[in-house]
Amino acid sequence: MKVLVTGGAGYIGSVVAAELAAAGAKPIVVDNLSAGHRPAPPQEAPFIEGEIGDAELLAETIRKNEVEAVIHLAASCLVGDSISDPAAYYRNNVSNGLSLLETMRAAGVRRIVFSSSAAVYGNARRIPIDEDAPTEPINPYGETKLIFERALHWYDRAYDFRFASLRYFNAAGATGDRGEDHDPETHLIPRVLKVALGQAEAIDVFGADYETDDGTCVRDYVHVADLARAHILALQALDRGSRTFNLGGGSGASVRQVIETAREVTGHPIPERLVDRRPGDPPALVASFNRINHELGWKPERSDLRPILESAWEWQRAHPEGYNDD
Ligand SMILES: NC(=O)c1ccc[n+]([C@@H]2O[C@H](COP(=O)([O-])OP(=O)(O)OC[C@H]3O[C@@H](n4cnc5c(N)ncnc54)[C@H](O)[C@@H]3O)[C@@H](O)[C@H]2O)c1
Known part of the structure; x- marks a missing residue:
């Protein structure tokens, strides 16, 4: 399967792209390198440096590479930044994300695995947190993740999209060639x-x-290799229906x-x-x-x-x- 991996030069995305390649799928990486690293994704994956909000570039990438599904990891993801500059988070995580969905819809690509976050729960009232817990984000980062989840819900209803929203807790650890390199590092x-x-x-x-x-x-820390494996399973299960899953170490x-x-x-x-x-x-x-x-x-x-x-x-x-x- 040919899978577009947005944010595939980032910490988690590069491991997901490598896992896809190892599973026999073909990852195609789009990343604007705002926080990612050119050497991070697997060598065999075509790499397109660009914006997920660039509809023309994305349409061409989807068409040329015959993309069948998208794993959408690209996002702005610093909680503190999102509080001081919410506009940037709405722009990237919501506007650019919706532009990606529209490009997918126009191209007839309706399968998507989305990197959501435990931040959608806010201050959880009960531990452990399951997927039915109230979603009450306490910062714009979590809010923008929830907005995108909700958009996926309605795209499923109206346009037959199939999605998996994966609510990661704290990604951590490294695989042989790939690890965490953020600037600033907040983890x-x-x-x-x-x-x-x-x-x-x-x-x-x-x-x-x-x-x-x-x-x-x-x-709750979850190894990035465990996370990556979950993406492959979620992708394979999309045809059975849209789902929202927590991913944590438990x-x-x-x-x-x-x-x-x-x-x-x-x-x-x-x-x-x-x-x-x-x-x-x-x-x-x-x-x-x-x-x-x-x-x-x-x-x-x-x-x-x-x-x-x-x-x-x-x-x-x-x-x-x-x-x-x-
Ligand atoms: N790291 C965690 O613990 C954690 C927890 C919960 C959710 N998440 C989510 O997982 C995803 C990946 O997180 P990460 O830790 O690998 O972050 P990261 O910053 O390492 O990766 C994100 C990548 O997206 C790229 N990007 C951002 N905006 C873009 C745009 N408009 N166009 C193209 N590329 C763009 C960045 O350059 C970067 O390579 C994010 O969506 C994040 O919100 C991460």
């Missing part, structure tokens, strides 16, 4: 490992007085547990610095992945904290400057 695991590499003095802990076992926030880890495991894995003391809470950080976010487990047989295989940290550490040690493609 805990790469930040902790940067301290171990000597690129930062200490890791900031944003509050240690939450109602959790050790007082620090609990998050057990939470606190900030302190992450730091402690990173100390064990790296052998580095990794000093920490306790700072104020960040506004809007819920104490705990943990997924139930029962639905995708029952319906598609997916379960996390590499998402324990240790293999996540070991793989991320291996990648970061081999690529201390990331992809170094600036």
Whole structure:
């Protein structure tokens, strides 16, 4: 199957594109390299540098490559940025996303797997969070993901689109050639490992007085290879109907547990610095992945904290400057 992967030069998209190629499908990558890296996607995938909102370019790409389905990962994804500049998030995640849907509709391509986010749930009232939990985003990033999910729902009803909305929790870890290289890096695991590499003095802990076992926030980490595998399963199941699935490792880890495991894995003391809470950080976010487990047989295989940290550490040690493609 020929699959257009938007955002395929990004952290998760490049692993998804590689997984598609390994599964015998043909990934075609579109990325504007605003946050992605040219060396990240697999070599065999045609690479088109451009905007998902460029309808002409996308139409031509779909036609030339006989695209049959789209995995849509391209997005702006920094929560803090989305609060200070919501317009940019509505423009990219909503307007550009809708332009992509319209280009697909005009081309008769009606199958899409969408990278949604746990951010659609906001402050979850119950843990673990299942897909029927209320969707009450608390920032524009989560809001724009939810708007796109809703558009998919109505495109299904009116135009026979088939979609899978995959609500990722915290993607983490690395595969042999591909890892996390964001600038700025806001994710805990790469930040902790940067301290171990000597690129930062200490890791900031944003509050240690939450109602959790050790007082620090609990998050659900899912290995990027487990995530990528779920995309293939979701793509194969699209003809059975549109679905929304959580993707998480299923057990939470606190900030302190992450730091402690990173100390064990790296052998580095990794000093920490306790700072104020960040506004809007819920104490705990943990997924139930029962639905995708029952319906598609997916379960996390590499998402324990240790293999996540070991793989991320291996990648970061081999690529201390990331992809170094600036
Ligand atoms: N990383 C996580 O933990 C996480 C969690 C939940 C959801 N997600 C979602 O997963 C997707 C991928 O996340 P990631 O961590 O790999 O982010 P990333 O920033 O590494 O990848 C996104 C890619 O999209 C590209 N892009 C952005 N806007 C574009 C546009 N208009 N046209 C073309 N390309 C564009 C960027 O250059 C980048 O390569 C995003 O949609 C994100 O919202 C990520």
